[in-house]
Amino acid sequence: MSKIAYDLSKMRAVVFDIDGVLSPATVSLGENGIPCRMANLRDGYAMQRAIQTGTLDLCIISSADAPGLRERFRNLGVKDIYLNAGDKFEILKYWMERRGYLPEETAYVGDDIPDLSCMRYVGLPVAPSDAAPECRDAARYITKAAGGYGVARELLEQILKVRRVWNTETNKENA
Ligand SMILES: [Mg+2]
Secondary structure (H helix, E strand, C coil), rough: CCCCCCCHHHHHHHEEEEEECEEEECCCEEECCCCCCCCCCHHHHHHHHHHHHCCCCEEEEECCCCCHHHHHHHCCCCCCEEECCCCCHHHHHHHHHHHCCCCCEEEEEEHHHHHHHHHHCCEEEEECCCCCHHHHHHCCCCCCCCCCCCCCHHHHHHHHHCCCCCCCCCCCCCC
């Protein structure tokens, strides 16, 4: 059923990096030098759906910081968004402890060296297909999608299908 060699029925939380995961690793720069990120709308739908079903808790930990980022993910229903993150691992441990999630109940999706300690800590480390080789080595699952092109969709859809809460019918929800 799932392509992921892991018992997805025990997942309770999924943590995402932004750059290289929810947005491509290559971004355009505005004239002010500020990166202009992209968002995948099908990722958005799956994230919204995961939260609405109440079956998965989502968290974002990113060293990036831009006002629009927080707004985008808050609008999808993500409550815990840590931007401008220095030590991602410290934040991850703090968040999991606060929420009571065990490593084996948690997935972390990362694409570069600063994500490695987080990936090694959780039960299900995931990397996009174009992640840094170190992250692909550390990953238990490598998505078919490259960063920014449906990584969250690919992962969440499989978890929600195992839970039988993936809605395959047309509905009015927009991400
Ligand atoms: Mg990244």
